[in-house]
Amino acid sequence: MTSPTRRREAVAQVGREKPEVSERRACETVGQSRSTQRYERKVKGDEAMIVKRMHELVRRHPRYGYRRVHAMLRREGFKINRKRVYRLWKQEGFKVPRKQRKKRRLGISDNGIVRHRAESINDVWCWDFVYDRDERGRSLKWLVIEDEFTREGLALEVDRSMKTTDVLDVLAELMLIRGAPRHIRSDNGPEFIAKAMQDYLKRAEIDTLYIKPGAPWQNAFAESFNSRFRDELLDAEMFADLREAKALSAWWKNEYNHRRPHSSLGYQTPAEFAAPLRQAPVGAAPLPPLASAAQNTAPNHEPTLIAPGT
Numbered sequence: 001m002t003s004p005t006r007r008r009e010a011v012a013q014v015g016r017e018k019p020e021v022s023e024r025r026a027c028e029t030v031g032q033s034r035s036t037q038r039y040e041r042k043v044k045g046d047e048a049m050i051v052k053r054m055h056e057l058v059r060r061h062p063r064y065g066y067r068r069v070h071a072m073l074r075r076e077g078f079k080i081n082r083k084r085v086y087r088l089w090k091q092e093g094f095k096v097p098r099k100q101r102k103k104r105r106l107g108i109s110d111n112g113i114v115r116h117r118a119e120s121i122n123d124v125w126c127w128d129f130v131y132d133r134d135e136r137g138r139s140l141k142w143l144v145i146e147d148e149f150t151r152e153g154l155a156l157e158v159d160r161s162m163k164t165t166d167v168l169d170v171l172a173e174l175m176l177i178r179g180a181p182r183h184i185r186s187d188n189g190p191e192f193i194a195k196a197m198q199d200y201l202k203r204a205e206i207d208t209l210y211i212k213p214g215a216p217w218q219n220a221f222a223e224s225f226n227s228r229f230r231d232e233l234l235d236a237e238m239f240a241d242l243r244e245a246k247a248l249s250a251w252w253k254n255e256y257n258h259r260r261p262h263s264s265l266g267y268q269t270p271a272e273f274a275a276p277l278r279q280a281p282v283g284a285a286p287l288p289p290l291a292s293a294a295q296n297t298a299p300n301h302e303p304t305l306i307a308p309g310t
Contacts, residue, residue: 004039007032050078051088058094065096112211112218113185118149121277122178124209125154126185126222127192129162130229134239142249143170144229148185148221150274151262154178156229156253158245164194175204185209185219228256 007030014026027034050073057069064072070085118124130142141162145155157170184201186192188210201208211218233252239245261267 004032004036008037011037046078047088050080051092053078054085054088054092054094063096066094112215113148113220116183116185116209118147121147121149121274122181124148124183124185125181126219126225127155127167128186128219128222128226129189129191130226130234132230132234132239134241134245138242140239140242140245142229143167144222144225145170145174146221146225147181147270147274150270150277151221151225151265152270152274153225153253153256156249158242158249160242162191164191164196167191168197168200171200180204180206183207183209185211185222187211187216187219188213 010030011023011026011032014021014029015023023037024034026032027037053073053076054069057064057072061068066086066089067082069089070080070082073080073085116124124147125145126148127143127145130144132140132142134140139160140158141160143155143157143162143166144153146153155170155174159166184206186208191197192208193210198208216223229252233248237248239248256270258269258271260269262270262273265273
């Protein structure tokens with residue numbers, strides 16, 4: 001308790017814990033002047049602006065100390081001395097960490113989440129595959145589709161294996177219900193870069209955002225969803241067979257969208273966050289879904305596209 005502020009806090013704590021002890025006695029005990037104890041600091045009008053700018057500088061230059069931040073503030077025209085900067089520095093809890101973690105650069109891809117962010121509902125969907133096994137060791141493969149803006153899990157389809165045509169069936173059905181996205185972000189998996197997929201997305205006027213190979217952080221929303229899905233369901237459940245995997249996946253998707261608060265949405269559920277953003281479906285929608293159309297179309301497996309409302 002070397003500073004007046006710390007001693008002031010100590011006197012106040014004594015008053016809270018032992019109301020029978022007078023302020024005079026508490027000040028004598030901690031060596032605090034009563035006039036200093038009753039002093040109320042006058043906050044200058046520019047302090048909020050200075051603190052805001054200090055936060056911006058510290059975020060941008062985490063290895064700068066208060067002396068360098070003081071010099072930068074002076075260069076920007078703030079009339080402030082070094083002692084005041086130090087006081088605000090301590091008040092805001094800034095410090096230069098002894099160790100720093102190396103960070104990975106964004107890379108040169110324009111298709112990653114930082115350089116191309118979702119700006120509205122149905123602007124960017126992301127998709128990926130997640131793998132697991134049932135209790136008899138048979139493979140299970142999930143197709144995961146998420147709306148990056150609302151964080152809604154749009155599809156969580158599981159089967160023993162999935163080909164490009166299976167992925168297109170899921171996408172076509174989802175677009176009939178929700179409308180077409182403007183972009184789809186994915187890695188370079190064979191199901192996503194197949195010619196049939198490229199042709200279909202081009203006809204549906206959906207732009208593809210392929211991330212760089214070996215850079216999963218560029219598709220971080222899908223990776224985050226996959227991590228929650230594995231942690232909360234796959235690592236917690238032993239699937240007896242495919243039917244049980246389908247049932248539990250449907251249950252978890254409903255739980256994720258409607259009951260699980262999402263930290264990045266202000267602890268709203270994705271459904272609560274998306275409710276006021278609902279709009280009429282936009283873009284082209286395939287009709288009929290690929291699974292039913294396969295029997296009546298040519299072998300190229302390309303569905304007919306129609307505009308919503310026609």
